Amino acid sequence: MLGELFHILAAAIISWILFVTVDIFFRLPEAGGVSGASAIARDIEAGGGALSGGTMMGNIVCSPDASAGTLLAACGVYVAGIPGGLVAAALVFIGNRICHDPGYAGTTGAVLATFVVYGFTQVGFAATDFIAGMVIAILTIQGLSHAHASRLLARLWRVRE
Amino acid sequence: MIAIYLVAALAVFAAIRATVEKNTGRKLPYVNVMNFAIAGTIVLLLNHPLALVAAAAYFVGSTLEANAIASTYAGGEQRG
Amino acid sequence: MSSVDDLLVLLFAAVALIGAVSAHLQRDRFGKLIAVGIVFGGIAPFIAARGYLDVLIAVSLIVPVTTIIILLICRRDAHDA
Numbered sequence: 001m002l003g004e005l006f007h008i009l010a011a012a013i014i015s016w017i018l019f020v021t022v023d024i025f026f027r028l029p030e031a032g033g034v035s036g037a038s039a040i041a042r043d044i045e046a047g048g049g050a051l052s053g054g055t056m057m058g059n060i061v062c063s064p065d066a067s068a069g070t071l072l073a074a075c076g077v078y079v080a081g082i083p084g085g086l087v088a089a090a091l092v093f094i095g096n097r098i099c100h101d102p103g104y105a106g107t108t109g110a111v112l113a114t115f116v117v118y119g120f121t122q123v124g125f126a127a128t129d130f131i132a133g134m135v136i137a138i139l140t141i142q143g144l145s146h147a148h149a150s151r152l153l154a155r156l157w158r159v160r161e
Numbered sequence: 162m163i164a165i166y167l168v169a170a171l172a173v174f175a176a177i178r179a180t181v182e183k184n185t186g187r188k189l190p191y192v193n194v195m196n197f198a199i200a201g202t203i204v205l206l207l208n209h210p211l212a213l214v215a216a217a218a219y220f221v222g223s224t225l226e227a228n229a230i231a232s233t234y235a236g237g238e239q240r241g
Numbered sequence: 242m243s244s245v246d247d248l249l250v251l252l253f254a255a256v257a258l259i260g261a262v263s264a265h266l267q268r269d270r271f272g273k274l275i276a277v278g279i280v281f282g283g284i285a286p287f288i289a290a291r292g293y294l295d296v297l298i299a300v301s302l303i304v305p306v307t308t309i310i311i312l313l314i315c316r317r318d319a320h321d322a
Binding site: 001004005008034035036037038039040041042043044046047057058060061062063064067068071072075076078079080084087088091092094095098099126128129131132134135136138139141142143146 | 162163164165167168171174175178184185186187189190191192193194197198200201204205208209210212213214216217220221224225227228229230231232234235236
C-alpha cells in the first residue's frame, strides 16, 4: 500500500510537470480569452493572486486543457492501453470544440500523456497511479491556495515570455 | 488499491471548500477539482471502454456548466 | 469491480449531501447552481457503479444543459427587472 502511495505521488509530480508545461506552452495564462476565465482571474487577483496565473486557472475551469487531457488519457490507458489513450485524446478534442475552445492544449496534453503514462506502466507504475496522481496535481493548482498557485504560474509564464 | 479512496476523499475535500468559499469566481476552481475527481472515479469503479466515454462526458458536461456559470457571472459584473 | 464498498458510498453520499445542504443555505444564485452541480457530482459515481453507463453519459450531458437554460432565464429576468 505504501508502494502504491509513492507511485501515486511520483505520478502526481510527473503529471503536474506535463500539464503545466503544455498549458504554458499554449499560452493559457495570456489574457483576453473566454469571458468566464477573465472573471475567475479577476477574483483570484482580488484574493491576492497574480492575474496571468489566475487567467490560466480560469481557462482550466472553462475548457478541457492539458490537465483534463492528462487525466482522461490516463483513464484511456487504464482501460485500453495506447489506443484507449488516443480515444481519450479524441474525446478531449471534441470537448474543446463543444466548449467553443479552438485550441489544442487539451488534445496535445492527452496525446503526450498517453505515451508518458503507457511508458511508465512498462516500468512498474499502474495507470491508476496517474489517475489519482493527476487529481492530486490539479488539487495543488486549483484546490489549495489560489493566491500561491497563481503566483507560481505567473512566474513560470514570465519565463516563457 | 487505494487510488479510488484517495480520489473520493479529494472529491469530498473539494466539495467542502467550494461550499465554504463565498466568492463565485474562487468557488469554481474548487468545483473543477471535484469534477476531476468524479471523472477519475467513474473509470476507477468500472474498467470498461464505455466508462471512459462516461468519464469524458461527465467531465466535458461539468466544464461546459462551469463555463456557462462563469460567463453569466462575468456578464453581470460588467453590467453592474 | 461492480460493488461499491461502504467507505466509498459514504464519501460520495457526503458530496451529494454537502451540495444539497449548500443549495438550501446559499443566498447567491450562482452559489445555488454550483451547489446543484456538486449534488450531481456526488450521485454520478453511484450511477456508474451500478453499470448504467449509457444513462450516465446521457445525464452528464443533460444536467449542464439544464443549468445553462436556468442561467439564460435568470439573465432575461435581470434584463427585464
